[in-house]
Amino acid sequence: MSCSASTKCLLVFFNAIFLLIGLVMFAVGLTVHLNAEFSQKAFSSFVDKLDEAAKEAGKSVDTSDFNIAEVVGSITIVLIVLGLVIAIVAFLGITGATCCVKHVLIVYLVITLVLFLAQLIMLLIFVIDRSVYDDAVKPALKDTIQEEFTGFEGNDAPSLIWNALMIELKCCGVDSYSDFTGAKKWTDGTKYITPRACCKKVDTATGDACATFAGASDINNNWKTGCYEKLYDYVVSDAVVIGAAAGVLGFQLLLLILTIVILKTAAAVEPEF
Template sequence: MGCLLTIGRIFLIVTNIIFLLIGLVLLIVGLIAKFGESLFKSYYESIITSLEDSLSSAGYGDVNLDFSLSELAGSLPIALIISGLIIIIITVVAVIGAIKKAKCLLLIYSIVMFVIIAAQVLTMGMFYWKPEMITTPVKDSLNSTIQSDFAGLNGTNVVSIGWNFVNQKFQCCGIDNYYDFSEATNWVTDLPSGTLVTPLSCCKTLPSSGDLSCAQSPLSTSTNNYNTGCFDEIWGLALGNVAITASVISVCLVMQIIFFLVALCMYSDNSQNKVKPKG
Protein backbone atom coordinates (compact mmCIF):
# COMPACT_ATOMS: atom_id res chain seq x y z
CA MET A 1 0.00 0.00 0.00
CA GLY A 2 2.81 2.36 0.87
CA CYS A 3 4.51 1.75 -2.48
CA LEU A 4 1.28 2.34 -4.43
CA LEU A 5 0.62 5.51 -2.46
CA THR A 6 4.12 6.78 -3.25
CA ILE A 7 3.60 6.10 -6.96
CA GLY A 8 0.23 7.82 -6.79
CA ARG A 9 1.79 10.80 -5.03
CA ILE A 10 4.46 11.15 -7.74
CA PHE A 11 1.78 10.82 -10.45
CA LEU A 12 -0.33 13.48 -8.74
CA ILE A 13 2.59 15.91 -8.55
CA VAL A 14 3.84 15.39 -12.13
CA THR A 15 0.45 15.53 -13.83
CA ASN A 16 -0.65 18.58 -11.85
CA ILE A 17 2.54 20.37 -12.85
CA ILE A 18 1.53 19.66 -16.48
CA PHE A 19 -1.96 21.04 -15.81
CA LEU A 20 -0.34 24.02 -14.12
CA LEU A 21 1.42 24.77 -17.42
CA ILE A 22 -1.89 24.39 -19.27
CA GLY A 23 -3.46 26.86 -16.86
CA LEU A 24 -0.65 29.31 -17.53
CA VAL A 25 -1.22 28.92 -21.29
CA LEU A 26 -4.95 29.64 -20.90
CA LEU A 27 -4.18 32.66 -18.75
CA ILE A 28 -1.66 34.01 -21.27
CA VAL A 29 -3.99 33.39 -24.25
CA GLY A 30 -6.83 35.13 -22.41
CA LEU A 31 -4.64 38.12 -21.57
CA ILE A 32 -3.41 38.35 -25.17
CA ALA A 33 -6.98 38.06 -26.53
CA LYS A 34 -8.13 40.79 -24.16
CA PHE A 35 -5.20 43.19 -24.38
CA GLY A 36 -3.06 42.10 -27.36
CA GLU A 37 -5.29 42.98 -30.31
CA SER A 38 -2.32 43.75 -32.59
CA LEU A 39 -1.07 40.15 -32.39
CA PHE A 40 -4.24 38.84 -34.09
CA LYS A 41 -4.50 41.39 -36.88
CA SER A 42 -2.61 39.27 -39.39
CA TYR A 43 -5.27 36.56 -38.90
CA TYR A 44 -8.30 38.64 -39.90
CA GLU A 45 -6.96 41.77 -41.60
CA SER A 46 -7.20 40.33 -45.13
CA ILE A 47 -10.89 39.46 -44.67
CA ILE A 48 -11.73 42.91 -43.27
CA THR A 49 -9.88 44.54 -46.19
CA SER A 50 -11.83 42.32 -48.59
CA LEU A 51 -15.10 43.38 -46.96
CA GLU A 52 -14.16 47.07 -47.26
CA ASP A 53 -13.17 46.66 -50.93
CA SER A 54 -16.41 44.85 -51.68
CA LEU A 55 -18.42 47.62 -50.04
CA SER A 56 -16.62 50.24 -52.08
CA SER A 57 -17.16 48.30 -55.32
CA ALA A 58 -20.85 47.75 -54.51
CA GLY A 59 -21.39 51.50 -54.26
CA TYR A 60 -21.36 52.01 -50.50
CA GLY A 61 -18.46 54.44 -50.74
CA ASP A 62 -15.36 54.34 -48.57
CA VAL A 63 -16.20 52.39 -45.46
CA ASN A 64 -13.79 51.84 -42.59
CA LEU A 65 -14.77 48.75 -40.61
CA ASP A 66 -13.44 49.30 -37.13
CA PHE A 67 -13.17 45.62 -36.30
CA SER A 68 -11.94 44.44 -32.91
CA LEU A 69 -11.52 40.71 -32.33
CA SER A 70 -11.42 41.20 -28.56
CA GLU A 71 -14.73 43.08 -28.71
CA LEU A 72 -16.23 40.37 -30.91
CA ALA A 73 -14.99 37.66 -28.54
CA GLY A 74 -16.95 39.35 -25.77
CA SER A 75 -16.48 37.57 -22.46
CA LEU A 76 -14.41 34.69 -23.90
CA PRO A 77 -11.01 36.25 -23.01
CA ILE A 78 -12.25 36.86 -19.46
CA ALA A 79 -13.46 33.25 -19.31
CA LEU A 80 -10.02 32.04 -20.42
CA ILE A 81 -8.31 34.23 -17.82
CA ILE A 82 -10.59 33.03 -15.02
CA SER A 83 -10.28 29.37 -16.15
CA GLY A 84 -6.49 29.69 -16.25
CA LEU A 85 -6.38 31.19 -12.76
CA ILE A 86 -8.68 28.50 -11.36
CA ILE A 87 -6.55 25.70 -12.87
CA ILE A 88 -3.38 27.34 -11.54
CA ILE A 89 -4.81 27.65 -8.02
CA ILE A 90 -6.12 24.06 -7.97
CA THR A 91 -2.88 22.58 -9.28
CA VAL A 92 -0.73 24.62 -6.88
CA VAL A 93 -2.88 23.34 -3.99
CA ALA A 94 -2.44 19.77 -5.29
CA VAL A 95 1.32 20.02 -5.78
CA ILE A 96 2.02 21.70 -2.43
CA GLY A 97 -0.39 19.37 -0.65
CA ALA A 98 1.26 16.27 -2.17
CA ILE A 99 4.84 17.45 -1.60
CA LYS A 100 4.29 18.69 1.94
CA LYS A 101 1.65 16.05 2.76
CA ALA A 102 -0.47 18.91 4.04
CA LYS A 103 -3.70 17.38 5.30
CA CYS A 104 -5.76 20.56 4.95
CA LEU A 105 -4.69 21.15 1.33
CA LEU A 106 -5.27 17.50 0.40
CA LEU A 107 -8.80 17.65 1.83
CA ILE A 108 -9.57 20.88 -0.05
CA TYR A 109 -8.20 19.37 -3.26
CA SER A 110 -10.27 16.18 -2.80
CA ILE A 111 -13.48 18.18 -2.35
CA VAL A 112 -12.73 20.38 -5.37
CA MET A 113 -11.96 17.34 -7.56
CA PHE A 114 -15.20 15.64 -6.49
CA VAL A 115 -17.20 18.74 -7.50
CA ILE A 116 -15.33 18.98 -10.83
CA ILE A 117 -15.91 15.28 -11.60
CA ALA A 118 -19.63 15.59 -10.87
CA ALA A 119 -19.91 18.73 -13.02
CA GLN A 120 -17.96 17.12 -15.86
CA VAL A 121 -20.15 14.01 -15.89
CA LEU A 122 -23.25 16.21 -15.98
CA THR A 123 -21.79 18.35 -18.79
CA MET A 124 -20.78 15.30 -20.83
CA GLY A 125 -24.31 13.97 -20.52
CA MET A 126 -25.72 17.26 -21.77
CA PHE A 127 -23.25 17.49 -24.67
CA TYR A 128 -23.79 13.99 -26.02
CA TRP A 129 -27.31 13.04 -24.97
CA LYS A 130 -29.09 16.37 -24.58
CA PRO A 131 -27.01 18.87 -26.60
CA GLU A 132 -30.08 21.02 -27.22
CA MET A 133 -29.95 22.05 -23.55
CA ILE A 134 -26.75 23.92 -24.44
CA THR A 135 -27.20 24.75 -28.12
CA THR A 136 -30.78 26.06 -27.97
CA PRO A 137 -30.11 28.93 -25.49
CA VAL A 138 -26.94 29.88 -27.40
CA LYS A 139 -28.78 29.91 -30.74
CA ASP A 140 -31.66 31.93 -29.27
CA SER A 141 -29.20 34.51 -27.94
CA LEU A 142 -27.38 34.76 -31.28
CA ASN A 143 -30.66 35.03 -33.18
CA SER A 144 -31.79 37.85 -30.91
CA THR A 145 -28.64 39.89 -31.63
CA ILE A 146 -29.04 39.32 -35.38
CA GLN A 147 -32.62 40.60 -35.33
CA SER A 148 -31.77 43.70 -33.33
CA ASP A 149 -28.26 44.63 -34.52
CA PHE A 150 -27.30 43.06 -37.86
CA ALA A 151 -27.05 45.79 -40.53
CA GLY A 152 -25.58 43.95 -43.52
CA LEU A 153 -22.19 44.22 -45.17
CA ASN A 154 -21.89 47.93 -44.49
CA GLY A 155 -22.77 47.60 -40.80
CA THR A 156 -20.01 48.92 -38.57
CA ASN A 157 -21.24 47.53 -35.22
CA VAL A 158 -19.62 44.46 -33.72
CA VAL A 159 -22.57 42.15 -34.50
CA SER A 160 -22.62 43.08 -38.20
CA ILE A 161 -18.85 42.89 -38.62
CA GLY A 162 -18.73 39.70 -36.57
CA TRP A 163 -21.31 37.87 -38.70
CA ASN A 164 -19.80 39.14 -41.94
CA PHE A 165 -16.42 37.89 -40.75
CA VAL A 166 -17.77 34.49 -39.63
CA ASN A 167 -19.80 34.00 -42.84
CA GLN A 168 -16.70 34.56 -44.93
CA LYS A 169 -14.17 32.81 -42.71
CA PHE A 170 -16.18 29.61 -42.33
CA GLN A 171 -18.01 29.82 -45.67
CA CYS A 172 -21.45 29.67 -44.08
CA CYS A 173 -24.57 31.80 -43.67
CA GLY A 174 -26.25 32.57 -40.37
CA ILE A 175 -26.83 30.32 -37.39
CA ASP A 176 -28.66 27.53 -39.26
CA ASN A 177 -29.18 29.11 -42.72
CA TYR A 178 -29.96 32.42 -44.43
CA TYR A 179 -33.48 32.59 -42.91
CA ASP A 180 -31.86 33.77 -39.67
CA PHE A 181 -31.32 37.19 -41.28
CA SER A 182 -34.88 37.55 -42.61
CA GLU A 183 -36.11 39.47 -39.56
CA ALA A 184 -33.06 41.68 -39.04
CA THR A 185 -34.70 45.07 -38.60
CA ASN A 186 -31.55 47.13 -39.39
CA TRP A 187 -30.56 45.23 -42.53
CA VAL A 188 -31.39 47.16 -45.71
CA THR A 189 -32.21 44.62 -48.43
CA ASP A 190 -33.79 46.85 -51.10
CA LEU A 191 -30.96 48.20 -53.25
CA PRO A 192 -30.98 49.93 -56.65
CA SER A 193 -29.67 46.71 -58.25
CA GLY A 194 -32.38 44.55 -56.67
CA THR A 195 -33.41 42.92 -53.40
CA LEU A 196 -30.95 40.96 -51.31
CA VAL A 197 -32.13 37.56 -50.12
CA THR A 198 -28.98 36.82 -48.12
CA PRO A 199 -26.26 39.08 -46.72
CA LEU A 200 -23.49 39.68 -49.25
CA SER A 201 -21.08 38.02 -46.85
CA CYS A 202 -22.91 34.73 -47.50
CA CYS A 203 -21.60 34.78 -51.08
CA LYS A 204 -18.76 32.32 -51.60
CA THR A 205 -16.74 35.20 -53.04
CA LEU A 206 -17.53 38.79 -52.06
CA PRO A 207 -18.76 40.87 -55.01
CA SER A 208 -16.00 42.95 -56.57
CA SER A 209 -18.38 45.05 -58.66
CA GLY A 210 -21.98 46.24 -58.67
CA ASP A 211 -23.15 42.72 -59.57
CA LEU A 212 -24.83 41.46 -56.40
CA SER A 213 -26.62 38.51 -58.02
CA CYS A 214 -24.85 36.02 -55.73
CA ALA A 215 -27.07 37.25 -52.87
CA GLN A 216 -30.25 37.74 -54.90
CA SER A 217 -32.94 35.35 -56.08
CA PRO A 218 -32.58 32.74 -57.44
CA LEU A 219 -29.87 31.56 -55.07
CA SER A 220 -27.28 29.04 -56.18
CA THR A 221 -25.13 26.78 -54.03
CA SER A 222 -22.27 27.40 -56.48
CA THR A 223 -22.13 31.09 -55.54
CA ASN A 224 -23.75 31.29 -52.10
CA ASN A 225 -23.51 29.40 -48.79
CA TYR A 226 -27.15 30.13 -47.95
CA ASN A 227 -27.97 26.63 -46.66
CA THR A 228 -24.78 26.10 -44.62
CA GLY A 229 -25.20 27.05 -40.97
CA CYS A 230 -22.26 28.63 -39.17
CA PHE A 231 -23.22 27.16 -35.80
CA ASP A 232 -22.77 23.57 -36.92
CA GLU A 233 -19.52 24.44 -38.70
CA ILE A 234 -18.02 26.06 -35.60
CA TRP A 235 -19.52 23.44 -33.26
CA GLY A 236 -17.91 20.73 -35.37
CA LEU A 237 -14.55 22.48 -35.29
CA ALA A 238 -14.78 23.01 -31.54
CA LEU A 239 -15.71 19.41 -30.69
CA GLY A 240 -14.17 17.69 -33.71
CA ASN A 241 -14.77 14.00 -34.20
CA VAL A 242 -17.22 12.86 -31.51
CA ALA A 243 -15.41 9.55 -30.93
CA ILE A 244 -12.05 11.28 -30.48
CA THR A 245 -13.50 14.05 -28.31
CA ALA A 246 -15.39 11.56 -26.13
CA SER A 247 -12.23 9.49 -25.73
CA VAL A 248 -10.16 12.51 -24.70
CA ILE A 249 -12.80 13.65 -22.21
CA SER A 250 -13.08 10.11 -20.82
CA VAL A 251 -9.31 9.90 -20.31
CA CYS A 252 -9.36 13.28 -18.53
CA LEU A 253 -12.24 12.07 -16.36
CA VAL A 254 -10.36 8.88 -15.41
CA MET A 255 -7.29 10.97 -14.51
CA GLN A 256 -9.40 13.26 -12.36
CA ILE A 257 -10.87 10.26 -10.54
CA ILE A 258 -7.35 8.98 -9.92
CA PHE A 259 -6.34 12.42 -8.61
CA PHE A 260 -9.33 12.38 -6.26
CA LEU A 261 -8.63 8.87 -4.96
CA VAL A 262 -4.88 9.49 -4.50
CA ALA A 263 -5.48 12.76 -2.64
CA LEU A 264 -8.13 11.12 -0.47
CA CYS A 265 -5.84 8.17 0.33
CA MET A 266 -2.97 10.55 1.15
CA TYR A 267 -5.27 12.54 3.41
CA SER A 268 -6.46 9.40 5.20
CA ASP A 269 -2.94 8.01 5.48
CA ASN A 270 -1.63 11.31 6.78
CA SER A 271 -4.32 11.58 9.43
CA GLN A 272 -4.00 7.95 10.53
CA ASN A 273 -0.23 8.14 10.84
CA LYS A 274 -0.12 11.44 12.61
CA VAL A 275 1.99 11.16 15.75
CA LYS A 276 -0.10 11.91 18.79
CA PRO A 277 1.50 13.93 21.60
CA LYS A 278 2.29 12.00 24.73
CA GLY A 279 -0.03 12.87 27.51
Protein backbone atom coordinates in the same frame (compact mmCIF):
# COMPACT_ATOMS: atom_id res chain seq x y z
CA MET B 1 1.49 12.97 8.80
CA SER B 2 3.35 10.41 6.67
CA CYS B 3 2.81 10.13 2.91
CA SER B 4 3.70 7.48 0.35
CA ALA B 5 6.68 8.94 -1.53
CA SER B 6 5.80 7.57 -4.97
CA THR B 7 2.12 8.51 -4.71
CA LYS B 8 3.01 11.96 -3.44
CA CYS B 9 5.43 12.54 -6.34
CA LEU B 10 2.80 11.52 -8.88
CA LEU B 11 0.21 13.84 -7.36
CA VAL B 12 2.68 16.73 -7.32
CA PHE B 13 3.78 16.03 -10.90
CA PHE B 14 0.26 15.89 -12.35
CA ASN B 15 -0.85 18.98 -10.44
CA ALA B 16 2.23 20.83 -11.65
CA ILE B 17 0.97 20.21 -15.20
CA PHE B 18 -2.46 21.60 -14.30
CA LEU B 19 -0.84 24.55 -12.54
CA LEU B 20 1.09 25.38 -15.71
CA ILE B 21 -2.04 25.05 -17.85
CA GLY B 22 -3.98 27.31 -15.50
CA LEU B 23 -1.28 29.96 -15.47
CA VAL B 24 -1.03 29.91 -19.28
CA MET B 25 -4.81 30.30 -19.62
CA PHE B 26 -4.76 33.15 -17.11
CA ALA B 27 -1.86 34.90 -18.87
CA VAL B 28 -3.38 34.56 -22.35
CA GLY B 29 -6.80 35.75 -21.18
CA LEU B 30 -5.30 38.73 -19.35
CA THR B 31 -3.07 39.67 -22.30
CA VAL B 32 -5.91 39.59 -24.82
CA HIS B 33 -8.21 41.47 -22.44
CA LEU B 34 -5.75 44.27 -21.66
CA ASN B 35 -3.66 44.48 -24.83
CA ALA B 36 -5.82 45.63 -27.75
CA GLU B 37 -2.83 45.70 -30.11
CA PHE B 38 -2.04 42.04 -29.40
CA SER B 39 -5.68 41.13 -30.03
CA GLN B 40 -5.74 42.99 -33.33
CA LYS B 41 -2.61 41.25 -34.58
CA ALA B 42 -3.92 37.85 -33.56
CA PHE B 43 -7.12 38.34 -35.59
CA SER B 44 -5.69 40.47 -38.41
CA SER B 45 -5.92 37.68 -41.01
CA PHE B 46 -9.61 37.29 -40.15
CA VAL B 47 -10.30 40.93 -40.97
CA ASP B 48 -8.07 40.84 -44.07
CA LYS B 49 -10.29 38.16 -45.62
CA LEU B 50 -13.28 40.47 -45.40
CA ASP B 51 -11.29 43.34 -46.90
CA GLU B 52 -10.31 41.14 -49.86
CA ALA B 53 -13.88 39.94 -50.40
CA ALA B 54 -15.21 43.50 -50.25
CA LYS B 55 -12.66 44.72 -52.83
CA GLU B 56 -13.57 41.87 -55.19
CA ALA B 57 -17.19 42.92 -54.90
CA GLY B 58 -16.28 46.52 -55.62
CA LYS B 59 -17.22 47.60 -52.12
CA SER B 60 -15.32 49.50 -49.48
CA VAL B 61 -15.48 48.32 -45.88
CA ASP B 62 -13.86 50.41 -43.17
CA THR B 63 -12.25 48.02 -40.69
CA SER B 64 -9.95 50.58 -39.06
CA ASP B 65 -12.15 50.87 -35.97
CA PHE B 66 -12.64 47.13 -35.61
CA ASN B 67 -11.72 46.04 -32.08
CA ILE B 68 -11.75 42.30 -31.50
CA ALA B 69 -11.47 42.91 -27.75
CA GLU B 70 -15.06 44.15 -27.78
CA VAL B 71 -16.16 40.82 -29.21
CA VAL B 72 -14.04 38.40 -27.20
CA GLY B 73 -14.14 40.42 -23.99
CA SER B 74 -16.46 38.01 -22.16
CA ILE B 75 -14.45 35.04 -23.42
CA THR B 76 -11.24 36.47 -22.00
CA ILE B 77 -12.93 36.97 -18.61
CA VAL B 78 -13.97 33.30 -18.62
CA LEU B 79 -10.42 32.31 -19.59
CA ILE B 80 -8.94 34.43 -16.78
CA VAL B 81 -11.31 33.08 -14.11
CA LEU B 82 -11.04 29.46 -15.30
CA GLY B 83 -7.26 29.64 -15.47
CA LEU B 84 -7.11 31.11 -11.98
CA VAL B 85 -9.40 28.41 -10.56
CA ILE B 86 -7.36 25.62 -12.17
CA ALA B 87 -4.11 27.13 -10.88
CA ILE B 88 -5.45 27.53 -7.32
CA VAL B 89 -6.81 23.98 -7.16
CA ALA B 90 -3.54 22.58 -8.56
CA PHE B 91 -1.57 24.62 -6.03
CA LEU B 92 -3.65 23.13 -3.22
CA GLY B 93 -2.85 19.66 -4.53
CA ILE B 94 0.87 20.41 -4.72
CA THR B 95 0.97 22.01 -1.27
CA GLY B 96 -1.07 19.25 0.36
CA ALA B 97 1.03 16.48 -1.16
CA THR B 98 4.42 18.15 -0.67
CA CYS B 99 3.86 19.19 2.92
CA CYS B 100 1.52 16.29 3.72
CA VAL B 101 -1.11 18.64 5.14
CA LYS B 102 -4.30 16.68 5.85
CA HIS B 103 -6.80 19.54 5.75
CA VAL B 104 -5.40 20.98 2.52
CA LEU B 105 -5.59 17.55 0.86
CA ILE B 106 -9.19 17.12 2.01
CA VAL B 107 -10.16 20.53 0.58
CA TYR B 108 -8.37 19.62 -2.66
CA LEU B 109 -10.15 16.25 -2.77
CA VAL B 110 -13.59 17.81 -2.27
CA ILE B 111 -13.06 20.53 -4.90
CA THR B 112 -11.65 18.06 -7.44
CA LEU B 113 -14.54 15.65 -6.79
CA VAL B 114 -17.13 18.40 -7.29
CA LEU B 115 -15.46 19.50 -10.55
CA PHE B 116 -15.21 15.88 -11.70
CA LEU B 117 -18.91 15.19 -11.09
CA ALA B 118 -19.97 18.49 -12.71
CA GLN B 119 -17.93 17.77 -15.84
CA LEU B 120 -19.18 14.17 -15.94
CA ILE B 121 -22.79 15.37 -15.88
CA MET B 122 -22.05 17.93 -18.61
CA LEU B 123 -20.41 15.27 -20.78
CA LEU B 124 -23.33 12.86 -20.32
CA ILE B 125 -25.78 15.59 -21.31
CA PHE B 126 -23.66 16.34 -24.39
CA VAL B 127 -23.54 12.66 -25.41
CA ILE B 128 -27.23 12.05 -24.80
CA ASP B 129 -28.56 15.27 -26.28
CA ARG B 130 -26.17 17.93 -27.64
CA SER B 131 -29.16 20.11 -28.51
CA VAL B 132 -29.29 21.20 -24.85
CA TYR B 133 -26.08 23.17 -25.44
CA ASP B 134 -27.06 24.22 -28.96
CA ASP B 135 -30.37 25.61 -27.73
CA ALA B 136 -28.50 27.74 -25.20
CA VAL B 137 -25.92 29.11 -27.66
CA LYS B 138 -27.88 29.61 -30.87
CA PRO B 139 -30.40 32.19 -29.56
CA ALA B 140 -27.54 34.42 -28.37
CA LEU B 141 -25.87 34.24 -31.79
CA LYS B 142 -29.13 34.96 -33.57
CA ASP B 143 -29.66 37.98 -31.34
CA THR B 144 -26.41 39.51 -32.63
CA ILE B 145 -27.86 39.26 -36.14
CA GLN B 146 -31.28 40.59 -35.24
CA GLU B 147 -29.99 43.43 -33.08
CA GLU B 148 -26.58 44.40 -34.52
CA PHE B 149 -26.03 43.18 -38.10
CA THR B 150 -26.02 46.12 -40.54
CA GLY B 151 -25.02 44.49 -43.83
CA PHE B 152 -22.11 43.76 -46.13
CA GLU B 153 -20.58 47.21 -45.76
CA GLY B 154 -21.13 47.51 -42.02
CA ASN B 155 -18.01 48.40 -40.03
CA ASP B 156 -19.30 47.42 -36.59
CA ALA B 157 -17.76 44.35 -34.96
CA PRO B 158 -20.81 41.99 -35.25
CA SER B 159 -21.30 42.78 -38.96
CA LEU B 160 -17.61 42.43 -39.78
CA ILE B 161 -17.38 39.10 -38.00
CA TRP B 162 -20.54 37.65 -39.50
CA ASN B 163 -19.56 38.74 -43.02
CA ALA B 164 -16.03 37.34 -42.70
CA LEU B 165 -17.37 34.12 -41.19
CA MET B 166 -19.96 33.58 -43.92
CA ILE B 167 -17.43 34.25 -46.67
CA GLU B 168 -14.72 32.05 -45.14
CA LEU B 169 -16.93 29.08 -44.20
CA LYS B 170 -19.35 29.45 -47.13
CA CYS B 171 -22.44 29.58 -44.94
CA CYS B 172 -25.33 31.88 -44.07
CA GLY B 173 -26.63 32.88 -40.65
CA VAL B 174 -26.72 30.60 -37.64
CA ASP B 175 -29.03 27.99 -39.14
CA SER B 176 -29.91 29.55 -42.50
CA TYR B 177 -30.77 32.80 -44.31
CA SER B 178 -34.04 33.04 -42.34
CA ASP B 179 -32.02 34.26 -39.33
CA PHE B 180 -31.70 37.64 -41.11
CA THR B 181 -35.42 38.09 -41.65
CA GLY B 182 -36.55 41.17 -39.75
CA ALA B 183 -33.04 42.15 -38.61
CA LYS B 184 -33.46 45.64 -37.16
CA LYS B 185 -30.36 47.32 -38.59
CA TRP B 186 -30.12 45.43 -41.88
CA THR B 187 -31.65 48.04 -44.17
CA ASP B 188 -30.93 45.93 -47.28
CA GLY B 189 -33.43 43.37 -46.00
CA THR B 190 -36.12 44.91 -48.19
CA LYS B 191 -34.07 44.20 -51.32
CA TYR B 192 -32.10 41.09 -50.45
CA ILE B 193 -33.22 37.76 -49.03
CA THR B 194 -29.68 37.10 -47.78
CA PRO B 195 -26.65 39.29 -47.13
CA ARG B 196 -24.14 39.50 -49.99
CA ALA B 197 -21.66 37.54 -47.90
CA CYS B 198 -23.89 34.46 -48.23
CA CYS B 199 -23.30 34.32 -52.00
CA LYS B 200 -20.99 31.54 -53.19
CA LYS B 201 -19.06 34.07 -55.27
CA VAL B 202 -18.88 37.68 -54.17
CA ASP B 203 -17.45 39.93 -56.88
CA THR B 204 -18.35 42.66 -59.34
CA ALA B 205 -18.72 40.19 -62.22
CA THR B 206 -21.60 38.23 -60.67
CA GLY B 207 -23.28 41.30 -59.19
CA ASP B 208 -25.77 41.06 -56.36
CA ALA B 209 -28.44 38.91 -58.02
CA CYS B 210 -27.28 35.95 -55.93
CA ALA B 211 -28.64 37.65 -52.81
CA THR B 212 -31.97 38.97 -54.16
CA PHE B 213 -35.38 37.44 -53.63
CA ALA B 214 -35.66 36.56 -57.31
CA GLY B 215 -32.07 35.49 -57.95
CA ALA B 216 -30.96 33.53 -54.89
CA SER B 217 -30.74 29.75 -55.35
CA ASP B 218 -28.82 26.70 -54.19
CA ILE B 219 -26.51 27.20 -57.17
CA ASN B 220 -25.28 30.67 -56.34
CA ASN B 221 -25.98 31.07 -52.62
CA ASN B 222 -25.11 29.24 -49.39
CA TRP B 223 -28.43 30.41 -47.98
CA LYS B 224 -29.51 27.03 -46.52
CA THR B 225 -26.16 26.18 -44.94
CA GLY B 226 -25.90 27.41 -41.34
CA CYS B 227 -22.63 28.74 -39.95
CA TYR B 228 -23.15 27.16 -36.53
CA GLU B 229 -22.58 23.59 -37.68
CA LYS B 230 -19.92 24.63 -40.18
CA LEU B 231 -17.96 26.47 -37.49
CA TYR B 232 -18.41 23.60 -35.04
CA ASP B 233 -17.08 21.10 -37.57
CA TYR B 234 -14.29 23.49 -38.58
CA VAL B 235 -13.04 24.10 -35.05
CA VAL B 236 -13.95 20.84 -33.37
CA SER B 237 -16.22 17.78 -33.68
CA ASP B 238 -18.30 15.51 -31.44
CA ALA B 239 -15.51 12.94 -31.36
CA VAL B 240 -12.91 15.53 -30.34
CA VAL B 241 -15.14 17.04 -27.63
CA ILE B 242 -16.03 13.64 -26.16
CA GLY B 243 -12.43 12.39 -26.42
CA ALA B 244 -10.96 15.51 -24.81
CA ALA B 245 -13.57 15.56 -22.03
CA ALA B 246 -13.07 11.84 -21.34
CA GLY B 247 -9.31 12.41 -21.18
CA VAL B 248 -9.68 15.26 -18.67
CA LEU B 249 -12.10 13.22 -16.56
CA GLY B 250 -9.75 10.25 -16.59
CA PHE B 251 -6.91 12.52 -15.49
CA GLN B 252 -9.01 13.97 -12.67
CA LEU B 253 -10.10 10.48 -11.58
CA LEU B 254 -6.44 9.53 -11.28
CA LEU B 255 -5.82 12.63 -9.12
CA LEU B 256 -8.73 11.66 -6.88
CA ILE B 257 -7.41 8.12 -6.48
CA LEU B 258 -3.89 9.35 -5.67
CA THR B 259 -5.23 11.79 -3.07
CA ILE B 260 -7.37 9.11 -1.42
CA VAL B 261 -4.38 6.72 -1.35
CA ILE B 262 -2.22 9.37 0.35
CA LEU B 263 -4.91 10.09 2.95
CA LYS B 264 -5.50 6.40 3.66
CA THR B 265 -1.78 5.67 3.90
CA ALA B 266 -1.33 8.51 6.35
CA ALA B 267 -4.34 7.39 8.41
CA ALA B 268 -2.94 3.86 8.64
CA VAL B 269 0.44 5.15 9.82
CA GLU B 270 -1.00 7.70 12.23
CA PRO B 271 -4.29 6.45 13.76
CA GLU B 272 -5.01 9.83 15.30
CA PHE B 273 -4.80 11.48 11.87
